[in-house]
Amino acid sequence: MLNHGIKPHLVGFGATLALLAMLQGCATLSEADCLSADWAVMGEADGEQGRSISELNRYRRQCADYGVVPDSEAYLDGRERGLARYCTETNGYQEGRAGAAYQPVCPASLDPGFQRAHQLGHAVFTTLTELRQSNDSIDFARNTIDDLESEIADAEASIRSGDLDDEEKERLRDKVDSNNRRIKSLEDEVDVLTGSVAISIVEYQAAVEAARREGYDEPMEGELLQQLWRLIR
Numbered sequence: 001m002l003n004h005g006i007k008p009h010l011v012g013f014g015a016t017l018a019l020l021a022m023l024q025g026c027a028t029l030s031e032a033d034c035l036s037a038d039w040a041v042m043g044e045a046d047g048e049q050g051r052s053i054s055e056l057n058r059y060r061r062q063c064a065d066y067g068v069v070p071d072s073e074a075y076l077d078g079r080e081r082g083l084a085r086y087c088t089e090t091n092g093y094q095e096g097r098a099g100a101a102y103q104p105v106c107p108a109s110l111d112p113g114f115q116r117a118h119q120l121g122h123a124v125f126t127t128l129t130e131l132r133q134s135n136d137s138i139d140f141a142r143n144t145i146d147d148l149e150s151e152i153a154d155a156e157a158s159i160r161s162g163d164l165d166d167e168e169k170e171r172l173r174d175k176v177d178s179n180n181r182r183i184k185s186l187e188d189e190v191d192v193l194t195g196s197v198a199i200s201i202v203e204y205q206a207a208v209e210a211a212r213r214e215g216y217d218e219p220m221e222g223e224l225l226q227q228l229w230r231l232i233r
Contacts (some may be wrong), residue, residue, distance in 0.1 A: 034063035034070075043075035047082020050095070050103050083107060089117040093216055096121025099129070120211045124218055127204035131224060134200060138193050138231050141186045148179040148186075155179075194232040201225060 029037075037059075046055050056079075059070045085091075087106035092114035096102070099122070106114045155172040158164060164172070204221075211218040 029059060029062040031066040031068075034059075034066050034068040037070070038074075039071040040074040040078035042070075043078030043080075044082040045078075047079035047105075048085050049082070050086045050105050052103065052105060053079070080107075084110070087111065087114045089113045092117035093121040093211070096123075097125050097218075099125045117214070117216075120207075120214055120216065123207040124204070124211055127200060127207045128221060130200050131197070131204055131221075131228060134193050134197050135224060135228055135231065138190055138197075141190050141193075142231075145183050145186050148183050152176050152179050197228055197232050201228060 042059070043056075056070060056072065056075055059075075063070060083106060087110035096118035102115060102118050102122070104111070155176050159169050159172050205225075208218050208220050
């Protein structure tokens with residue numbers, strides 16, 4: 001007869017995987033979670049995600065309600081294995097490039113390389129983000145100016161038509177004045193943005209070149225740069 005039963009250790013492993021998936025959102029541990037947790041696997045997963053050692057204290061507090069004490073030694077051993085995978089220079093660059101804040105969790109032997117790579121990636125992220133925001137802001141401002149100028153032209157044509165009474169003409173003149181003030185404000189905003197974009201482009205290019213010198217295959221956003229040069233000329 002075939003044995004359709006599931007081995008106990010597989011049940012525990014499956015429960016741990018489910019628990020790890022739940023903890024991605026920092027959920028609260030239940031009694032069943034605390035009783036079934038494989039603390040070595042938990043520590044390894046937290047280390048691989050670059051989570052703070054304070055996670056262990058959080059588990060202690062939550063499991064204390066059920067009379068469960070996490071196996072700190074197993075957790076810390078697992079966390080060390082996970083950190084060995086998290087604290088690589090390649091991962092440091094990827095974390096910084098994704099905009100993640102630097103977390104001082106790596107062992108002293110690995111932290112300098114990880115931190116340096118993180119700084120390189122984060123420099124590309126911040127300068128590129130600034131360029132994209134400037135591009136969007138300039139584009140939005142100029143499109144808004146075009147819309148406001150079109151409204152002004154329509155209002156002035158209506159005023160000249162002679163088909164409106166004095167009250168309606170006055171309302172349209174007020175709208176024209178308001179639009180002109182808004183246009184002036186947007187033009188000033190564009191002047192400020194375009195004045196800083198050239199510097200931001202240089203900073204972005206320098207960040208990319210610095211990453212490339214360290215061996216990271218960082219592409220240059222050529223199309224964005226061309227569009228920005230067109231906007232500020």
